[in-house]
Amino acid sequence: MDRPDDREPLVEIEGLRKLFDQSQGIVDTVLGREPQPVRAVDGVSLDIYPGDTVGIAGESGCGKTTLGKLLVKLYEPTEGTIRFDGDDVTDMTREDERQFRKRVQMIFQDPFESLNPRMTVYDTVSEPLKINEMVDGYDERRSRVKQVLEDVGLGPAEVYLDAFPDELSGGERQRVAIARALVVDPDFVVCDEPVSMLDVSIRAGVLNLMQDLQDEYDLTYLFISHDLSLIRYMCDRAGIMYLGNMVEQGPTDDVIDDPKHPYTEALFDAVPDVELGDDRRRANATGEVPSPRNPPSGCRYHPRCAHIIPPEDWGGSQAAFRRAFQFKLKVQRGELDAEAASDDGDPVESLVEQGLTLDVPEEYRSEREIETGGHRTDAASLDLPSDARTALDEAAEALLDGDQDAAVAALDEVVTTPCASRKPRPLPSGTREVACHRYEDGDANTGAIGGSNGGLNAAPAED
Numbered sequence: 001m002d003r004p005d006d007r008e009p010l011v012e013i014e015g016l017r018k019l020f021d022q023s024q025g026i027v028d029t030v031l032g033r034e035p036q037p038v039r040a041v042d043g044v045s046l047d048i049y050p051g052d053t054v055g056i057a058g059e060s061g062c063g064k065t066t067l068g069k070l071l072v073k074l075y076e077p078t079e080g081t082i083r084f085d086g087d088d089v090t091d092m093t094r095e096d097e098r099q100f101r102k103r104v105q106m107i108f109q110d111p112f113e114s115l116n117p118r119m120t121v122y123d124t125v126s127e128p129l130k131i132n133e134m135v136d137g138y139d140e141r142r143s144r145v146k147q148v149l150e151d152v153g154l155g156p157a158e159v160y161l162d163a164f165p166d167e168l169s170g171g172e173r174q175r176v177a178i179a180r181a182l183v184v185d186p187d188f189v190v191c192d193e194p195v196s197m198l199d200v201s202i203r204a205g206v207l208n209l210m211q212d213l214q215d216e217y218d219l220t221y222l223f224i225s226h227d228l229s230l231i232r233y234m235c236d237r238a239g240i241m242y243l244g245n246m247v248e249q250g251p252t253d254d255v256i257d258d259p260k261h262p263y264t265e266a267l268f269d270a271v272p273d274v275e276l277g278d279d280r281r282r283a284n285a286t287g288e289v290p291s292p293r294n295p296p297s298g299c300r301y302h303p304r305c306a307h308i309i310p311p312e313d314w315g316g317s318q319a320a321f322r323r324a325f326q327f328k329l330k331v332q333r334g335e336l337d338a339e340a341a342s343d344d345g346d347p348v349e350s351l352v353e354q355g356l357t358l359d360v361p362e363e364y365r366s367e368r369e370i371e372t373g374g375h376r377t378d379a380a381s382l383d384l385p386s387d388a389r390t391a392l393d394e395a396a397e398a399l400l401d402g403d404q405d406a407a408v409a410a411l412d413e414v415v416t417t418p419c420a421s422r423k424p425r426p427l428p429s430g431t432r433e434v435a436c437h438r439y440e441d442g443d444a445n446t447g448a449i450g451g452s453n454g455g456l457n458a459a460p461a462e463d
Protein backbone atom coordinates (compact mmCIF):
# COMPACT_ATOMS: atom_id res chain seq x y z
CA MET A 1 0.00 0.00 0.00
CA ASP A 2 1.09 3.51 -0.74
CA ARG A 3 2.65 5.09 2.31
CA PRO A 4 3.17 8.84 2.67
CA ASP A 5 6.92 8.46 3.13
CA ASP A 6 9.43 6.44 5.10
CA ARG A 7 8.77 8.13 8.44
CA GLU A 8 7.74 6.06 11.42
CA PRO A 9 4.04 6.24 12.26
CA LEU A 10 3.09 8.41 15.24
CA VAL A 11 0.21 6.07 16.06
CA GLU A 12 0.23 2.36 15.22
CA ILE A 13 -2.96 0.42 15.82
CA GLU A 14 -2.95 -3.33 15.44
CA GLY A 15 -5.80 -5.80 15.82
CA LEU A 16 -7.66 -3.42 18.13
CA ARG A 17 -10.83 -4.73 19.77
CA LYS A 18 -13.24 -3.20 22.22
CA LEU A 19 -16.16 -5.29 23.38
CA PHE A 20 -18.73 -3.82 25.75
CA ASP A 21 -20.47 -6.27 28.02
CA GLN A 22 -24.12 -5.45 28.05
CA SER A 23 -26.81 -6.61 30.38
CA GLN A 24 -29.34 -8.95 28.81
CA GLY A 25 -32.61 -7.71 27.44
CA ILE A 26 -35.81 -9.20 28.81
CA VAL A 27 -36.18 -11.54 25.80
CA ASP A 28 -32.69 -12.96 26.35
CA THR A 29 -33.40 -13.47 30.03
CA VAL A 30 -36.67 -15.26 29.35
CA LEU A 31 -35.09 -17.47 26.69
CA GLY A 32 -32.03 -18.10 28.90
CA ARG A 33 -29.65 -16.82 26.22
CA GLU A 34 -26.07 -15.94 27.04
CA PRO A 35 -25.53 -12.16 26.97
CA GLN A 36 -23.61 -11.13 23.86
CA PRO A 37 -21.07 -8.29 24.14
CA VAL A 38 -21.32 -5.33 21.77
CA ARG A 39 -18.40 -5.67 19.34
CA ALA A 40 -17.89 -1.91 18.99
CA VAL A 41 -14.37 -2.11 17.54
CA ASP A 42 -13.50 -5.53 16.24
CA GLY A 43 -10.02 -5.95 14.84
CA VAL A 44 -8.93 -2.56 13.51
CA SER A 45 -5.40 -1.89 12.27
CA LEU A 46 -4.28 1.55 11.15
CA ASP A 47 -1.10 3.64 11.03
CA ILE A 48 -1.20 7.41 11.44
CA TYR A 49 1.84 9.41 10.34
CA PRO A 50 3.10 12.65 11.88
CA GLY A 51 1.42 15.71 10.39
CA ASP A 52 -1.33 13.69 8.70
CA THR A 53 -5.03 14.29 9.00
CA VAL A 54 -6.80 10.97 8.92
CA GLY A 55 -10.58 10.80 8.63
CA ILE A 56 -12.74 7.97 9.93
CA ALA A 57 -16.17 7.67 8.34
CA GLY A 58 -19.04 5.21 8.56
CA GLU A 59 -22.66 4.97 9.59
CA SER A 60 -23.81 5.66 13.10
CA GLY A 61 -22.84 2.92 15.53
CA CYS A 62 -19.98 1.49 13.45
CA GLY A 63 -17.44 2.17 16.22
CA LYS A 64 -15.84 5.49 15.25
CA THR A 65 -16.16 7.18 18.65
CA THR A 66 -15.07 4.04 20.47
CA LEU A 67 -11.95 3.92 18.29
CA GLY A 68 -11.24 7.59 19.08
CA LYS A 69 -11.68 7.03 22.81
CA LEU A 70 -9.36 4.01 22.72
CA LEU A 71 -6.69 6.15 21.05
CA VAL A 72 -6.76 8.76 23.81
CA LYS A 73 -6.98 6.07 26.50
CA LEU A 74 -10.48 6.92 27.63
CA TYR A 75 -11.15 3.21 27.11
CA GLU A 76 -8.86 0.24 27.59
CA PRO A 77 -8.82 -2.18 24.65
CA THR A 78 -10.19 -5.68 25.06
CA GLU A 79 -7.48 -6.90 22.68
CA GLY A 80 -4.81 -5.54 20.34
CA THR A 81 -2.17 -2.87 20.64
CA ILE A 82 -1.84 0.88 20.25
CA ARG A 83 1.65 2.30 20.01
CA PHE A 84 2.18 6.02 20.34
CA ASP A 85 5.54 7.33 19.19
CA GLY A 86 6.84 3.78 19.55
CA ASP A 87 5.48 3.11 23.06
CA ASP A 88 2.75 0.63 23.89
CA VAL A 89 -0.11 2.73 25.24
CA THR A 90 -1.64 -0.18 27.15
CA ASP A 91 1.52 -0.83 29.13
CA MET A 92 2.83 2.47 30.46
CA THR A 93 4.46 3.59 33.67
CA ARG A 94 2.66 6.32 35.58
CA GLU A 95 5.13 8.92 34.29
CA ASP A 96 4.81 7.72 30.68
CA GLU A 97 1.06 7.90 31.01
CA ARG A 98 1.27 11.47 32.34
CA GLN A 99 3.33 12.45 29.32
CA PHE A 100 0.94 10.59 27.01
CA ARG A 101 -2.08 12.45 28.40
CA LYS A 102 -0.37 15.73 27.56
CA ARG A 103 0.59 14.71 24.05
CA VAL A 104 -2.78 13.29 23.07
CA GLN A 105 -6.05 15.22 23.29
CA MET A 106 -9.65 14.79 22.18
CA ILE A 107 -12.19 17.38 21.02
CA PHE A 108 -15.78 16.24 21.39
CA GLN A 109 -18.86 16.84 19.31
CA ASP A 110 -20.87 18.78 21.82
CA PRO A 111 -19.22 21.84 23.40
CA PHE A 112 -22.31 22.20 25.64
CA GLU A 113 -21.47 18.88 27.26
CA SER A 114 -17.69 18.98 27.14
CA LEU A 115 -17.37 22.30 29.01
CA ASN A 116 -18.16 22.61 32.71
CA PRO A 117 -20.95 25.25 32.92
CA ARG A 118 -19.64 26.44 36.30
CA MET A 119 -16.10 27.17 35.11
CA THR A 120 -15.01 30.39 33.42
CA VAL A 121 -13.10 30.27 30.16
CA TYR A 122 -9.89 31.01 32.06
CA ASP A 123 -10.47 28.18 34.54
CA THR A 124 -11.41 25.77 31.75
CA VAL A 125 -8.38 26.48 29.59
CA SER A 126 -5.86 26.79 32.43
CA GLU A 127 -6.95 23.60 34.21
CA PRO A 128 -4.85 21.21 32.05
CA LEU A 129 -1.79 23.41 32.70
CA LYS A 130 -2.28 23.03 36.43
CA ILE A 131 -3.00 19.31 36.28
CA ASN A 132 0.11 18.74 34.21
CA GLU A 133 2.20 21.22 36.25
CA MET A 134 3.26 22.81 33.00
CA VAL A 135 3.86 26.47 33.77
CA ASP A 136 5.11 28.24 36.88
CA GLY A 137 2.91 30.78 38.53
CA TYR A 138 -0.26 32.68 37.77
CA ASP A 139 1.24 35.29 35.42
CA GLU A 140 2.83 32.76 33.12
CA ARG A 141 -0.31 30.62 33.15
CA ARG A 142 -2.54 33.58 32.38
CA SER A 143 -0.33 34.70 29.55
CA ARG A 144 -0.29 31.17 28.07
CA VAL A 145 -4.10 30.96 28.26
CA LYS A 146 -4.45 34.36 26.59
CA GLN A 147 -2.12 33.33 23.80
CA VAL A 148 -4.06 30.14 23.07
CA LEU A 149 -7.39 31.98 23.16
CA GLU A 150 -6.09 34.45 20.60
CA ASP A 151 -4.77 31.53 18.51
CA VAL A 152 -8.25 29.98 18.36
CA GLY A 153 -9.78 33.28 17.29
CA LEU A 154 -11.12 34.39 20.69
CA GLY A 155 -9.49 37.76 20.86
CA PRO A 156 -8.98 40.03 22.54
CA ALA A 157 -8.66 37.32 25.19
CA GLU A 158 -9.62 39.66 28.08
CA VAL A 159 -13.17 39.74 26.74
CA TYR A 160 -13.49 35.97 27.14
CA LEU A 161 -11.42 35.08 30.21
CA ASP A 162 -14.16 35.55 32.79
CA ALA A 163 -17.09 34.40 30.64
CA PHE A 164 -19.07 31.26 31.45
CA PRO A 165 -20.03 28.80 28.68
CA ASP A 166 -23.68 29.89 28.64
CA GLU A 167 -22.58 33.42 27.76
CA LEU A 168 -20.89 32.17 24.58
CA SER A 169 -22.20 31.10 21.18
CA GLY A 170 -21.82 27.47 20.04
CA GLY A 171 -18.86 28.40 17.83
CA GLU A 172 -17.14 30.26 20.66
CA ARG A 173 -17.70 27.35 23.01
CA GLN A 174 -16.13 24.91 20.54
CA ARG A 175 -13.17 27.30 20.19
CA VAL A 176 -12.78 27.21 23.99
CA ALA A 177 -12.81 23.40 23.83
CA ILE A 178 -10.12 23.55 21.13
CA ALA A 179 -8.07 25.99 23.27
CA ARG A 180 -8.33 23.63 26.24
CA ALA A 181 -7.01 20.78 24.08
CA LEU A 182 -4.17 22.85 22.62
CA VAL A 183 -2.98 24.64 25.74
CA VAL A 184 -0.78 21.65 26.66
CA ASP A 185 0.80 21.71 23.19
CA PRO A 186 -0.22 18.18 22.15
CA ASP A 187 1.06 16.18 19.17
CA PHE A 188 -2.07 14.22 18.32
CA VAL A 189 -5.67 15.40 18.52
CA VAL A 190 -8.73 13.21 17.99
CA CYS A 191 -11.62 15.37 16.76
CA ASP A 192 -14.99 13.61 17.13
CA GLU A 193 -17.56 15.33 14.89
CA PRO A 194 -16.08 18.69 15.96
CA VAL A 195 -18.45 20.89 13.94
CA SER A 196 -21.60 18.80 13.61
CA MET A 197 -23.38 20.60 16.49
CA LEU A 198 -22.48 24.01 15.11
CA ASP A 199 -24.55 26.20 12.86
CA VAL A 200 -23.79 25.39 9.22
CA SER A 201 -22.77 28.99 8.57
CA ILE A 202 -19.84 28.84 11.01
CA ARG A 203 -18.58 25.31 10.36
CA ALA A 204 -16.16 26.26 7.59
CA GLY A 205 -14.62 28.95 9.82
CA VAL A 206 -13.92 26.46 12.60
CA LEU A 207 -12.51 23.89 10.14
CA ASN A 208 -10.24 26.48 8.54
CA LEU A 209 -9.07 27.48 12.00
CA MET A 210 -8.27 23.84 12.77
CA GLN A 211 -6.21 23.63 9.58
CA ASP A 212 -4.26 26.76 10.55
CA LEU A 213 -3.72 25.41 14.05
CA GLN A 214 -2.37 22.17 12.61
CA ASP A 215 0.52 24.08 11.03
CA GLU A 216 1.03 26.39 13.97
CA TYR A 217 1.01 23.64 16.62
CA ASP A 218 2.51 20.89 14.44
CA LEU A 219 -0.47 18.61 14.99
CA THR A 220 -1.51 15.21 13.73
CA TYR A 221 -5.30 14.87 13.53
CA LEU A 222 -7.78 12.05 13.53
CA PHE A 223 -11.16 13.34 12.37
CA ILE A 224 -14.27 11.29 13.07
CA SER A 225 -17.23 12.31 10.98
CA HIS A 226 -20.43 11.20 9.26
CA ASP A 227 -19.88 14.05 6.88
CA LEU A 228 -17.96 12.77 3.89
CA SER A 229 -17.58 16.22 2.38
CA LEU A 230 -15.81 17.25 5.60
CA ILE A 231 -13.54 14.21 5.35
CA ARG A 232 -12.74 15.17 1.75
CA TYR A 233 -12.04 18.79 2.77
CA MET A 234 -9.90 18.09 5.83
CA CYS A 235 -8.24 14.72 5.49
CA ASP A 236 -5.25 13.37 3.52
CA ARG A 237 -6.21 9.83 4.32
CA ALA A 238 -9.55 8.20 5.02
CA GLY A 239 -10.63 5.01 6.75
CA ILE A 240 -14.11 3.60 6.28
CA MET A 241 -15.58 1.60 9.17
CA TYR A 242 -18.44 -0.86 9.11
CA LEU A 243 -19.65 -2.75 12.18
CA GLY A 244 -16.38 -2.36 14.08
CA ASN A 245 -14.17 -3.22 11.08
CA MET A 246 -12.04 -1.01 8.85
CA VAL A 247 -13.19 -2.04 5.39
CA GLU A 248 -11.08 0.36 3.30
CA GLN A 249 -8.38 2.91 3.94
CA GLY A 250 -6.09 5.01 1.79
CA PRO A 251 -5.58 8.49 0.31
CA THR A 252 -8.88 10.36 0.70
CA ASP A 253 -9.31 11.34 -2.95
CA ASP A 254 -8.73 7.77 -4.10
CA VAL A 255 -11.16 6.33 -1.56
CA ILE A 256 -13.85 8.85 -2.53
CA ASP A 257 -13.26 9.03 -6.28
CA ASP A 258 -12.73 5.33 -6.82
CA PRO A 259 -14.17 3.43 -3.88
CA LYS A 260 -13.21 -0.24 -3.92
CA HIS A 261 -15.16 -1.74 -1.05
CA PRO A 262 -18.87 -2.16 -1.87
CA TYR A 263 -19.72 -0.49 1.44
CA THR A 264 -17.63 2.56 0.56
CA GLU A 265 -19.47 2.77 -2.76
CA ALA A 266 -22.83 2.59 -1.02
CA LEU A 267 -21.76 5.18 1.55
CA PHE A 268 -20.81 7.68 -1.12
CA ASP A 269 -23.98 6.98 -3.05
CA ALA A 270 -25.88 8.04 0.03
CA VAL A 271 -24.32 11.47 0.27
CA PRO A 272 -25.80 14.05 -2.03
CA ASP A 273 -23.20 16.75 -1.48
CA VAL A 274 -20.32 14.60 -2.66
CA GLU A 275 -21.27 15.11 -6.27
CA LEU A 276 -20.85 11.71 -7.80
CA GLY A 277 -23.73 11.94 -10.24
CA ASP A 278 -26.17 9.19 -11.13
CA ASP A 279 -23.69 7.20 -13.21
CA ARG A 280 -21.71 6.58 -10.01
CA ARG A 281 -24.54 4.65 -8.41
CA ARG A 282 -22.70 1.40 -8.92
CA ALA A 283 -23.74 -0.24 -5.72
CA ASN A 284 -26.57 0.07 -3.30
CA ALA A 285 -26.77 -1.43 0.14
CA THR A 286 -29.96 -3.17 1.09
CA GLY A 287 -31.46 -3.61 4.52
CA GLU A 288 -30.42 -2.07 7.81
CA VAL A 289 -27.12 -2.24 9.71
CA PRO A 290 -27.12 -5.48 11.76
CA SER A 291 -26.60 -5.41 15.52
CA PRO A 292 -22.95 -5.27 16.66
CA ARG A 293 -23.99 -7.77 19.36
CA ASN A 294 -24.62 -10.41 16.75
CA PRO A 295 -22.78 -9.43 13.57
CA PRO A 296 -23.03 -11.53 10.39
CA SER A 297 -20.47 -14.30 9.87
CA GLY A 298 -17.62 -13.86 7.39
CA CYS A 299 -17.64 -10.43 5.81
CA ARG A 300 -19.81 -8.28 8.05
CA TYR A 301 -21.21 -6.50 5.04
CA HIS A 302 -22.26 -9.50 2.94
CA PRO A 303 -26.01 -9.47 3.75
CA ARG A 304 -26.28 -5.92 2.34
CA CYS A 305 -23.67 -6.15 -0.37
CA ALA A 306 -24.44 -5.42 -4.03
CA HIS A 307 -21.37 -7.43 -5.11
CA ILE A 308 -21.90 -10.54 -2.98
CA ILE A 309 -19.99 -13.43 -4.55
CA PRO A 310 -21.96 -16.42 -5.87
CA PRO A 311 -20.68 -19.98 -5.32
CA GLU A 312 -18.38 -21.31 -8.04
CA ASP A 313 -21.08 -23.50 -9.57
CA TRP A 314 -23.71 -20.75 -9.77
CA GLY A 315 -25.20 -20.83 -13.25
CA GLY A 316 -26.78 -17.36 -13.41
CA SER A 317 -25.78 -13.74 -13.10
CA GLN A 318 -24.46 -12.08 -9.95
CA ALA A 319 -27.60 -9.93 -9.89
CA ALA A 320 -29.76 -13.05 -9.78
CA PHE A 321 -27.62 -14.52 -7.01
CA ARG A 322 -27.95 -11.38 -4.95
CA ARG A 323 -31.74 -11.63 -5.19
CA ALA A 324 -31.70 -15.31 -4.30
CA PHE A 325 -29.48 -14.51 -1.32
CA GLN A 326 -31.89 -11.79 -0.17
CA PHE A 327 -34.63 -14.39 -0.43
CA LYS A 328 -32.65 -16.72 1.83
CA LEU A 329 -31.99 -13.96 4.37
CA LYS A 330 -35.69 -13.13 4.50
CA VAL A 331 -36.52 -16.80 5.06
CA GLN A 332 -33.93 -17.05 7.84
CA ARG A 333 -35.21 -13.90 9.50
CA GLY A 334 -38.85 -14.93 9.18
CA GLU A 335 -39.61 -11.86 7.09
CA LEU A 336 -41.70 -13.50 4.38
CA ASP A 337 -45.43 -13.26 4.87
CA ALA A 338 -46.80 -16.69 3.95
CA GLU A 339 -50.29 -15.69 5.08
CA ALA A 340 -50.51 -12.75 2.68
CA ALA A 341 -49.13 -14.95 -0.12
CA SER A 342 -51.77 -17.61 0.55
CA ASP A 343 -54.46 -15.12 -0.48
CA ASP A 344 -52.87 -14.74 -3.90
CA GLY A 345 -53.63 -16.81 -7.01
CA ASP A 346 -50.30 -18.64 -6.95
CA PRO A 347 -49.00 -18.47 -3.37
CA VAL A 348 -45.61 -20.06 -4.21
CA GLU A 349 -45.02 -17.59 -7.04
CA SER A 350 -46.16 -14.72 -4.84
CA LEU A 351 -43.86 -15.72 -1.97
CA VAL A 352 -40.88 -16.13 -4.29
CA GLU A 353 -41.56 -12.71 -5.78
CA GLN A 354 -41.79 -11.25 -2.26
CA GLY A 355 -38.47 -12.82 -1.31
CA LEU A 356 -36.62 -11.71 -4.43
CA THR A 357 -37.54 -8.07 -3.97
CA LEU A 358 -34.70 -5.88 -2.75
CA ASP A 359 -35.67 -3.52 0.03
CA VAL A 360 -33.56 -0.42 -0.26
CA PRO A 361 -33.33 1.74 2.86
CA GLU A 362 -34.51 5.30 2.48
CA GLU A 363 -31.08 6.94 2.47
CA TYR A 364 -29.86 4.74 -0.40
CA ARG A 365 -32.84 5.02 -2.73
CA SER A 366 -32.44 6.18 -6.29
CA GLU A 367 -35.21 8.20 -7.91
CA ARG A 368 -36.60 5.02 -9.40
CA GLU A 369 -36.63 3.32 -6.00
CA ILE A 370 -38.29 6.28 -4.34
CA GLU A 371 -41.07 6.01 -6.93
CA THR A 372 -41.54 2.32 -6.09
CA GLY A 373 -41.43 2.88 -2.32
CA GLY A 374 -37.94 1.43 -1.94
CA HIS A 375 -38.66 -1.89 -3.64
CA ARG A 376 -37.14 -3.12 -6.84
CA THR A 377 -39.90 -4.93 -8.54
CA ASP A 378 -38.37 -6.47 -11.63
CA ALA A 379 -37.74 -9.84 -9.96
CA ALA A 380 -39.54 -11.75 -12.71
CA SER A 381 -36.93 -10.85 -15.33
CA LEU A 382 -34.05 -12.39 -13.36
CA ASP A 383 -32.03 -15.18 -14.95
CA LEU A 384 -32.25 -17.53 -11.99
CA PRO A 385 -30.63 -20.90 -12.78
CA SER A 386 -33.13 -23.75 -12.73
CA ASP A 387 -31.70 -25.46 -9.63
CA ALA A 388 -31.98 -22.17 -7.73
CA ARG A 389 -35.53 -21.61 -8.91
CA THR A 390 -36.43 -25.14 -7.76
CA ALA A 391 -34.83 -24.47 -4.36
CA LEU A 392 -36.75 -21.20 -4.00
CA ASP A 393 -40.03 -22.90 -4.90
CA GLU A 394 -39.35 -25.68 -2.38
CA ALA A 395 -38.51 -23.12 0.28
CA ALA A 396 -41.72 -21.20 -0.47
CA GLU A 397 -43.76 -24.41 -0.24
CA ALA A 398 -42.13 -25.24 3.11
CA LEU A 399 -42.96 -21.76 4.39
CA LEU A 400 -46.55 -22.15 3.27
CA ASP A 401 -46.56 -25.39 5.33
CA GLY A 402 -45.23 -23.39 8.28
CA ASP A 403 -41.83 -25.14 8.27
CA GLN A 404 -39.12 -22.49 8.37
CA ASP A 405 -36.29 -24.97 9.02
CA ALA A 406 -37.18 -26.98 5.92
CA ALA A 407 -37.31 -23.74 3.92
CA VAL A 408 -33.79 -22.79 5.01
CA ALA A 409 -32.56 -26.34 4.33
CA ALA A 410 -33.98 -26.21 0.79
CA LEU A 411 -31.84 -23.16 0.06
CA ASP A 412 -28.67 -24.23 1.85
CA GLU A 413 -27.25 -26.34 -0.99
CA VAL A 414 -27.69 -23.78 -3.76
CA VAL A 415 -27.73 -20.31 -2.24
CA THR A 416 -24.37 -20.12 -0.47
CA THR A 417 -21.64 -17.52 -0.63
CA PRO A 418 -17.94 -17.60 0.24
CA CYS A 419 -18.48 -14.11 1.71
CA ALA A 420 -20.33 -15.67 4.66
CA SER A 421 -17.73 -18.28 5.50
CA ARG A 422 -14.57 -16.29 6.16
CA LYS A 423 -13.77 -12.78 7.30
CA PRO A 424 -11.77 -10.97 4.60
CA ARG A 425 -8.31 -9.76 5.60
CA PRO A 426 -7.37 -6.17 4.84
CA LEU A 427 -5.01 -6.44 1.87
CA PRO A 428 -3.18 -3.87 -0.24
CA SER A 429 -4.93 -2.97 -3.48
CA GLY A 430 -3.35 -0.14 -5.42
CA THR A 431 -2.98 2.87 -3.17
CA ARG A 432 -5.05 1.42 -0.35
CA GLU A 433 -6.03 -1.46 1.81
CA VAL A 434 -9.34 -3.20 1.26
CA ALA A 435 -10.99 -5.92 3.32
CA CYS A 436 -13.17 -7.60 0.71
CA HIS A 437 -13.00 -11.10 -0.78
CA ARG A 438 -13.28 -9.59 -4.26
CA TYR A 439 -9.86 -7.99 -3.83
CA GLU A 440 -8.00 -10.95 -2.44
CA ASP A 441 -6.23 -11.40 -5.77
CA GLY A 442 -5.38 -7.70 -5.80
CA ASP A 443 -8.08 -6.53 -8.17
CA ALA A 444 -11.83 -7.06 -8.18
CA ASN A 445 -11.88 -7.80 -11.88
CA THR A 446 -9.24 -10.47 -12.00
CA GLY A 447 -10.76 -13.11 -9.80
CA ALA A 448 -12.40 -14.03 -6.54
CA ILE A 449 -11.93 -16.61 -3.83
CA GLY A 450 -9.98 -19.62 -4.97
CA GLY A 451 -8.99 -17.98 -8.25
CA SER A 452 -12.34 -18.59 -9.91
CA ASN A 453 -14.98 -15.95 -9.80
CA GLY A 454 -18.10 -18.01 -10.00
CA GLY A 455 -19.68 -15.76 -12.61
CA LEU A 456 -18.68 -12.55 -10.88
CA ASN A 457 -16.89 -10.94 -13.81
CA ALA A 458 -19.65 -11.51 -16.26
CA ALA A 459 -22.22 -9.84 -14.08
CA PRO A 460 -22.07 -6.17 -13.26
CA ALA A 461 -23.64 -5.20 -9.96
CA GLU A 462 -27.25 -4.19 -10.03
CA ASP A 463 -28.07 -0.57 -10.20
Ligand SMILES: Nc1ncnc2c1ncn2[C@@H]1O[C@H](COP(=O)(O)OP(=O)(O)OP(=O)(O)O)[C@@H](O)[C@H]1O
Nearest residue numbers: 020022038040059060061062063064065066067292
Ligand atom coordinates in the same frame (compact mmCIF):
# COMPACT_ATOMS: atom_id res chain seq x y z
N1 LIG B 1 -20.02 2.60 26.81
C1 LIG B 1 -20.68 1.76 26.02
N2 LIG B 1 -21.32 0.68 26.53
C2 LIG B 1 -21.98 -0.20 25.73
N3 LIG B 1 -22.08 -0.07 24.39
C3 LIG B 1 -21.47 0.99 23.83
C4 LIG B 1 -20.74 1.95 24.60
N4 LIG B 1 -20.25 2.90 23.75
C5 LIG B 1 -20.65 2.54 22.51
N5 LIG B 1 -21.38 1.39 22.56
C6 LIG B 1 -21.96 0.67 21.41
O1 LIG B 1 -20.88 0.39 20.54
C7 LIG B 1 -21.27 0.54 19.18
C8 LIG B 1 -20.35 1.56 18.53
O2 LIG B 1 -20.62 2.85 19.09
P1 LIG B 1 -19.81 4.18 18.69
O3 LIG B 1 -20.38 5.30 19.48
O4 LIG B 1 -18.36 3.91 18.80
O5 LIG B 1 -20.22 4.32 17.16
P2 LIG B 1 -20.11 5.60 16.22
O6 LIG B 1 -19.73 5.09 14.89
O7 LIG B 1 -19.23 6.62 16.84
O8 LIG B 1 -21.61 6.11 16.20
P3 LIG B 1 -22.14 7.62 16.17
O9 LIG B 1 -21.70 8.16 14.85
O10 LIG B 1 -23.63 7.45 16.29
O11 LIG B 1 -21.52 8.31 17.33
C9 LIG B 1 -22.74 0.98 19.22
O12 LIG B 1 -23.53 -0.18 19.04
C10 LIG B 1 -22.90 1.55 20.60
O13 LIG B 1 -24.24 1.39 21.05
